[in-house]
Amino acid sequence: MSIKLLMQLGKETYQVLEELSKYSKEGPGVTRLYLTEEHKAAYSYLEKLMTDIGLTVEVDNIGNMIGTYTSPEKTNKTIVLGSHQDTVRNGGKYDGAMGVILPLIALKHCIQNNIPLKYNVKIASFGDEEGVRFATTYLGSKVLAGTFTSDLLDRKSEYGNTLKEELISFGLDPNKIPEDKLTDDIVGYLEVHIEQGPVLQHKNLAVGVVNAIQGSHRYTxxxxxxxxxxxxxxxxxxxxxGVGASESMVELTRYLETIENIVATFGIVEFLPGSINVIPGEANFTMDIRSLDEKLIKDTVTKFDQILRDVCNKRGLTYTLTNTNEAPPTTCSDTIIKQLETSVANVGSDVFTFPSGAGHDAQEMKNITDMGMLFVRCKDGISHNPLESVTENDLDIAAKVVVDFLKNYQV
Structure with a gap:
């Protein structure tokens, strides 16, 4: 593959991502939430991209869009590449979306240049990964992996509507969700994603191979x-x-600053009734806790429960600590790690393998197949932010890795 051709792939990926970012609610950055008009409009654009290169396109009953390439080898074996279309509020252009568009451009290159592919290929755009609207993550990949449970349909959105109601309003049939589990002979899943951290930039590398994904537990x-x-x-x-909540958060933060390999974030805090001249009678907040060590996560939650108990007893308060989502730490497939490392080396880049601090759809997909991830450098490690940034050159290298991976993947 020539450098000129490679630059064309990177440029095309960058331009398509720029266009896709326009399907957003007004405001800073990109806000494209699950089951919204922006979601629907983005899918109209994405469907055209897929059909233009000959893919068969379907939208399942959780709102995933899947484009399928059928190999001339007449095989039942299929490899899936994908990521999520949804963003956080006021997010960036590349988190999730890059993992849909870059593999699509790489597959387009293979098709148009008659590069033989041994397996069928599915490009999956998961409707929901971020969990912004229904306080639970990975809804899209859970359906494909067969781990979706019917109780999730009762989760309520910010408007008080249930997931089931909003799926119906979107034109989908939640009763048929169990039928949407992938039943093909799935032989691997690859997710390309921005790193969302500063390690690759520090190493001066465009791409890195992921070997594990941190576990994540969420609480209200x-x-x-x-x-x-x-x-x-x-x-x-x-x-x-309010003081009880603040004291509890500070105490756990100080405790975690004394140990390693675990982080906790209190991303949403609400004091009620919310008046400058009224003592808060109620506090609601969230905790997101992550580590590669599941036991460390559980031990830390136990520690926080004790902190809450002590603070509330001292201040005459009561509390509840409720788990809303759990994704255990996940190791990537040795087979896919090795083949990605080979592809990175084949394109002339230094091979670097490291864990992911963020959670990804790949964790759910591991329930049905081998999975792996390729990270792409993002400027200053910034993500979930309008300042999220990648370069055409880094996209070039990542696209080249994906093309090589598709050509040479073996099971």
Missing amino acids: ININGMAGHAGTIPMPLRKDA
């Missing part, structure tokens, strides 16, 4: 006290739920 915490007048109740007599 509710603390109840007593609302009261801000000026008339002395500090020692208050039952301030």
